[in-house]
Amino acid sequence: MEKITHKIAALPADGTYFSLEFFPPKTDMGTSNLQARLSRMSRALRPLFVTVTWGAGGSTSSRSLELAEICQRQLGLTTCLHLTCTNTSKRVVDETLQAAKDIGVRNILALRGDPPREHEYRSEEQEMDGAEKFVWAVDLVRYIRRIHGDYFCIGVAGYPEGHSDESCPVNQNPVHDLPYLIEKVQAGADFIMTQLFYDVDAYLSYVHLVRNYREGVLGTIPIIPGLMPIQNYQILKRTTKLSHAKLPDRILRRLEGIKGDDEEVKRVGVDVMSEIVEELKQVTVTGPRGYHFYTLNLEKAVSFILERCHLIPSSTPDTNEYISSSIDDTEVPSTNGEHVTHSVTGVSRPSQVSVRRLSSPHNHVIPLDGSPARHPAAQLDASSRAITLAISHGVGSLGREATWDDYPNGRFGDARSPAFGEIDGYGGPSLHQSPSTAREKWGSPESRADISELFKRHVMGSLDQLPWSEGGLNEETRVIEHELCRLIEERGWWSVASQPAVDGVSSDDPIFGWGPKGGFVFQKAFVEFFIPEEDWKTILRPYLSSPVVAADVSWYAAPCPLSIVNEDNSFESSDAASAVNSVTWGVFPGKEIVTPTIVEEVSFRAWVDEAFGIWAEWERCYAPESRSRHTLQEERGKCWLVNVICHDFRQKNRLWEILLSA
Numbered sequence: 001m002e003k004i005t006h007k008i009a010a011l012p013a014d015g016t017y018f019s020l021e022f023f024p025p026k027t028d029m030g031t032s033n034l035q036a037r038l039s040r041m042s043r044a045l046r047p048l049f050v051t052v053t054w055g056a057g058g059s060t061s062s063r064s065l066e067l068a069e070i071c072q073r074q075l076g077l078t079t080c081l082h083l084t085c086t087n088t089s090k091r092v093v094d095e096t097l098q099a100a101k102d103i104g105v106r107n108i109l110a111l112r113g114d115p116p117r118e119h120e121y122r123s124e125e126q127e128m129d130g131a132e133k134f135v136w137a138v139d140l141v142r143y144i145r146r147i148h149g150d151y152f153c154i155g156v157a158g159y160p161e162g163h164s165d166e167s168c169p170v171n172q173n174p175v176h177d178l179p180y181l182i183e184k185v186q187a188g189a190d191f192i193m194t195q196l197f198y199d200v201d202a203y204l205s206y207v208h209l210v211r212n213y214r215e216g217v218l219g220t221i222p223i224i225p226g227l228m229p230i231q232n233y234q235i236l237k238r239t240t241k242l243s244h245a246k247l248p249d250r251i252l253r254r255l256e257g258i259k260g261d262d263e264e265v266k267r268v269g270v271d272v273m274s275e276i277v278e279e280l281k282q283v284t285v286t287g288p289r290g291y292h293f294y295t296l297n298l299e300k301a302v303s304f305i306l307e308r309c310h311l312i313p314s315s316t317p318d319t320n321e322y323i324s325s326s327i328d329d330t331e332v333p334s335t336n337g338e339h340v341t342h343s344v345t346g347v348s349r350p351s352q353v354s355v356r357r358l359s360s361p362h363n364h365v366i367p368l369d370g371s372p373a374r375h376p377a378a379q380l381d382a383s384s385r386a387i388t389l390a391i392s393h394g395v396g397s398l399g400r401e402a403t404w405d406d407y408p409n410g411r412f413g414d415a416r417s418p419a420f421g422e423i424d425g426y427g428g429p430s431l432h433q434s435p436s437t438a439r440e441k442w443g444s445p446e447s448r449a450d451i452s453e454l455f456k457r458h459v460m461g462s463l464d465q466l467p468w469s470e471g472g473l474n475e476e477t478r479v480i481e482h483e484l485c486r487l488i489e490e491r492g493w494w495s496v497a498s499q500p501a502v503d504g505v506s507s508d509d510p511i512f513g514w515g516p517k518g519g520f521v522f523q524k525a526f527v528e529f530f531i532p533e534e535d536w537k538t539i540l541r542p543y544l545s546s547p548v549v550a551a552d553v554s555w556y557a558a559p560c561p562l563s564i565v566n567e568d569n570s571f572e573s574s575d576a577a578s579a580v581n582s583v584t585w586g587v588f589p590g591k592e593i594v595t596p597t598i599v600e601e602v603s604f605r606a607w608v609d610e611a612f613g614i615w616a617e618w619e620r621c622y623a624p625e626s627r628s629r630h631t632l633q634e635e636r637g638k639c640w641l642v643n644v645i646c647h648d649f650r651q652k653n654r655l656w657e658i659l660l661s662a
Helices: 004-009 028-045 061-074 090-102 137-148 174-187 200-212 233-243 249-256 262-281 300-308 317-324 384-392 396-403 435-442 448-460 481-491 533-544 601-619 627-638 654-661
Strands: 016-022 049-052 079-084 107-111 153-158 191-196 223-227 289-294 494-499 502-506 520-523 526-532 553-559 580-587 594-600 639-646
Touching: 004 153, 004 191, 016 028, 028 061, 028 300, 049 061, 061 079, 061 090, 079 090, 090 137, 107 137, 137 153, 137 174, 153 174, 174 200, 191 200, 191 233, 191 289, 200 223, 200 262, 223 262, 233 262, 249 262, 262 289, 262 300, 289 300, 448 481, 448 494, 448 627, 481 494, 481 526, 481 654, 526 533, 526 654, 533 553, 533 639, 533 654, 553 601, 594 601, 601 627, 601 639, 627 639, 639 654
Parallel strands: 016 049, 016 289, 049 079, 079 107, 107 153, 153 191, 191 223, 223 289
Antiparallel strands: 494 526, 502 520, 520 580, 526 639, 553 639, 580 594
């Protein structure tokens, strides 16, 4: 039950430490596997502390607390629980802080969260919750100190490149933020953890600015840099966009030419992040030097970086005994001794943009000294550096667990993966923008036709974003633009995710290619869309179940779980619950067949809750009595979310023929 600041103060003045961030997976299987991964990483890597994220508006509260309890009580890790306060009731804040006390957590990262809704759009529960209103993170810091005194160690966020918000939307500037940072520290914050960055110069300038602002009033407070390993190109672009973090040209140039090959991106990404750490090591700091890694629940990249930068603390006999018991007598394949790092994908919200495909897992053991790999048992007396690398490369039982989910693909990946969920790890339904921005972007729809027009504009490219997507269509989806428009115009069915059929295209194809060179990629066409309940039950479902097309398709369907119209919350599928539909796969030289994109019941069920939750967040951008809010709420209640997969990937038009002829 230690405070983070006490643990930092106990280190030598020239000491180093690191911490790791995790988020609660969306499925029970993912949570179970994350627990095993945490146990392994805690013993092999030994972070000073870990942090557990919190969903927007408290949407992941129970799962976040469950994960925090696993870390704190079961694994004995000093744990810091994120807590966002906007769009969250005082009751939830009070219950969370008490629950944190109950499980022994004494560290809170106090964050604002999503932009607050305007007063008139707050829920009735929030209005009746008492006088306490949380608008900014400083409000939460003050409240914690007032109610709980010095019990909690409180961290707050810092923004090396400035915080981007409607209050300062264009010219984000850390100088603008400093008075608010001082206010948070004066209210009781104990340490600063920065948002992720890749521009080291921007971070160093920020630290200098903070340390010297107003005659050094923030001269000694710990500032911990936030670092996110590069897992693949799409994750990097999306993350930097959401966080408004600059991606230096020198990094972009190293990645642009290899962005379709996730293995190569991962290798270069480890190089890039290791170089950033080494650059930070050369700078004089106040007190012990720390690094905070946003892991996305993935293990290998951060393990390589920590090992390469010599950040893993000295091992203990207990640690080596634990790890050696998990490394079996499997023969280890030798390599050429080069440091090759393999791709781990991240998580992205599904969008109309076709699903990102990823490269192939292939486990290696990389000898530390460049010599041929030896039997793993012979390396057990070496430092934990060797043990950590062996695990990360797939040696023994721990190694197999470390690599089994190397290629999760967001919600279209394996639902057993600890990394199954949102890319940003904060989970929960969120528009990632303020209500006023949402209204500016999507207007005020007052009819079903208005909503259809938004979906159509998105498909045609004149609207870059919908609540369920965060960018425009990619070139692959342009191939089926006409068919998607017909679904909207002729059927009134609104698509949120899709991909065309592909039959053995080269892996370096400029539109469909992915993975290492010399391979071939395949994919089944599928589309996921909102459909009126009447259309589903009387038109589409009977046709999909008919002998004419039943053998050609698989489908999943569910109504809005938040609707009183669908009280039974029924779920329907053409397949058995255990069925797994691989919809993207690749064949590459020297590798097993790779199937990174799948559709299955457990992941679809998890997405149904989130998809309709995002819709509900969209509704709340409008005043309770407004026509727009009424229209959106009414349409949500009448809709089902349906995913239809066509198995005949050689017939490019088959899926669309089925849907449009139903």
